[in-house]
Amino acid sequence: QSALTQPPSLSGSPGQSITISCTATSSDVGSFSRVSWYQQPPGTAPKLMIYEVSNRPSGVPDRFSGSKSGNTASLTISGLQAEDEADYYCSSYTSSSTSVFGTGTKVTVL
Amino acid sequence: EVQLVQSGAEVKEPGESLRISCKGSGYSFTAYWISWVRQMPGKGLEWMGRIDPSDSYTNYSPSFQGHVTISADKSISTAYLQWSSLRASDSAMYYCARQRFFCSSTRCLGADFDYWGQGTLVTVSS
Numbered sequence: 728q729s730a731l732t733q734p735p736s737l738s739g740s741p742g743q744s745i746t747i748s749c750t751a752t753s754s755d756v757g758s759f760s761r762v763s764w765y766q767q768p769p770g771t772a773p774k775l776m777i778y779e780v781s782n783r784p785s786g787v788p789d790r791f792s793g794s795k796s797g798n799t800a801s802l803t804i805s806g807l808q809a810e811d812e813a814d815y816y817c818s819s820y821t822s823s824s825t826s827v828f829g830t831g832t833k834v835t836v837l
Numbered sequence: 838e839v840q841l842v843q844s845g846a847e848v849k850e851p852g853e854s855l856r857i858s859c860k861g862s863g864y865s866f867t868a869y870w871i872s873w874v875r876q877m878p879g880k881g882l883e884w885m886g887r888i889d890p891s892d893s894y895t896n897y898s899p900s901f902q903g904h905v906t907i908s909a910d911k912s913i914s915t916a917y918l919q920w921s922s923l924r925a926s927d928s929a930m931y932y933c934a935r936q937r938f939f940c941s942s943t944r945c946l947g948a949d950f951d952y953w954g955q956g957t958l959v960t961v962s963s
Contacts (some may be wrong), residue, residue: 729881758944761939766880768890772932772956773874778949816882820946823908826872826936831881 730755731817731829734799738835744805747832749817751798760818761802764793768813776815777802804834812836839863841871841933841954848960850925856919857957859933866914867891870936872950873907873918877929887915889934889945923961929955 730753739745751759764777775784777793780800790805802821804811817829844858870881872887886897890909897907909916915935934950 736896756959761946761948765883765950772894772948772953775949775951778937778951784951797840814881815870816952818882818884820948824883824944824946825949826887828874 730821731819732740733815733817733829733832734834735830736833736837738833739804739807740837741807741809744803745807747802747804747815747817747834748828749800749802751819754829755821757793759769759798759800759819762792762795763818764791764800764802765816766811766813767816773816801806802825807836809836839935839952841935841952843931843933843957846958846960848875848922848962850963851923851925851961852894853961854919854921854922855959856917857931857959859916859918860877861914861916861935864935867911868937870947871907871909872934872947873905873916874895874932874934874950875901876932876956882932885918885931890916912914919950923959925961925963928959928961930958932956948962 732750764778766772767769782791792803813833842860857896861931864874867890870887873885888895888907888909890911894903906919933954935952937948938945
């Protein structure tokens with residue numbers, strides 16, 4: 728049972744915006760100061776999209792943005808494109824010095 | 838260019854042992870942790886554990902503690918994930934990932950996974 732809960736699926740039309748939430752369900756999860764987000768298209772390895780809540784690695788489009796409020800972190804994809812169709816996962820450290828991934832969200836572009 | 842290259846797919850029988858590898862290049866291998874992540878067919882990502890290659894200190898998820906062993910040989914920039922006795926339920930894709938970390942005055946904690954290997958598919962079947 729992951730300590731980070733995400734909606735199982737979300738969908739949107741091209742050009743729309745969607746927001747994926749990541750909620751800490753256990754106090755074992757840290758302050759969320761280092762939450763990160765990963766994109767995994769089918770059959771490929773995950774790719775880092777956001778680190779330290781809201782920072783984008785080089786090469787990640789600025790359509791992807793991250794934020795947090797309390798025990799919930801969010802990934803927003805603005806101007807949804809067909810290539811954004813993938814599974815998305817959040818991740819954080821825990822107070823027991825381990826790491827944990829969220830339950831994952833499947834994003835479908837209609 | 839930073840790369841993590843994993844060993845090839847494996848097919849094993851229950852009870853057999855196995856070691857898979859992850860070779861890093863293009864960066865200082867001892868400056869980052871290596872984590873291992875399991876993905877069972879059609880399921881999500883599960884963090885298994887990590888190693889600090891500079892001193893081989895390891896930390897495991899309670900879900901995997903005692904069933905797998907993570908090690909590293911910094912002289913050849915390679916990390917390993919091994920099982921002494923495989924189960925059918927170990928069939929999955931396994932990824933290694935370079936993990937950044939940050940330290941306070943008392944401990945170090947893992948942050949994001951910025952580079953990933955291509956994955957090693959392990960199939961355990963009789």
